[in-house]
Amino acid sequence: MKSIHFTNPHRRKHFDFFNGMNHPHFNITANVDITQLLPYLKSNELPTSSSIVYLIAKAANDIPEFRWRIRDGEVVEHQSVQPSFTVPTEETDVFSFCTVAYTADARIFIENAQKQIAAMGTNPSFEDEEHRDDYLFLSAFPWVSFTGMQHAMHYHPCDSIPRISWGKFFEQDGKIWMPLSVQVHHAVVDGIHVGRYFQLMEQMAALPRNFLGAI
Structure with a gap:
């Protein structure tokens, strides 16, 4: 982890402007073409949910601003950020959190995710460290091919952890699409960074072998 110091005066003003707001988050929802991804997962016997979690986490880890967090009015950058995602449980009809340490190796991550998902099914958790x-x-x-999403969160003290959600796949114009919602803190992540995020997701979904390998 390292500290981020804004040496550019305009970038510092941008941070201060949005960090002083009561509601400093913005959310972009768009559809990602997964026409090539789904048959690739099927032919390689890869679990859909864990593979999508891996791709979502990889895209975020590849963009430094998605690893930035606000602490006491300043910014730190984590070397990596860990996906904590929702999974169903056998205990009740509400979800459990499931946290898996991020690794760039898709095979290792997906194997670890499958084990953790199974464990959360009978021993659910609702607490982050x-x-x-x-x-x-x-x-x-x-359940829904949503067109927008708003997440519950604390605004005070500041919460700068990105929220990313995906919805029900649907067919349109001969392609298969996945709704993807990305909610971020505007003081650390700007529109250009979210744009890069969607571009990365589109690239990985179009060429899954290059990012998931033949596992």
Whole structure:
């Protein structure tokens, strides 16, 4: 982890401007073309949810601003951020959090995710480790091909952890699409960074072998 110091006066003004707001977050929702991704997952016998979590986490880890967090009015950058995502449980009809340490190796990550998902099914958790902010908060909403999303969160003290959700796949114009919602703190992540995020997701979904390998 390292401290980020804004040496450019305009970048510092940008940070201060949005960091002083009561509601400093913005959310972009768009559809990602997964036409090539789904048959690739099927032919390689890869689990859909864990593979999507990996791609979502990889895109975030590849963009430094998605690893920035606000602490006491200043910014730190984590070396990596860990996906904490929602999974169903056998205990009740509400979800459990499931946190898996991020690794760039898709095979290792997906294997670890499958084990952790199974464990959460019978031993659910609703707590993240106190004082940690090196998370990505992810959630699946497989019932609806949503066109927008708003997440519950604390605004005071500041919460700068990105929230990323994906929805029900749907077919349109001969392609398969996945709704993807990205909610971020505007003081650390700007529109250009979210744009890069969607571009990365589109690239990985179009060429899954280059990022997931033949596992």
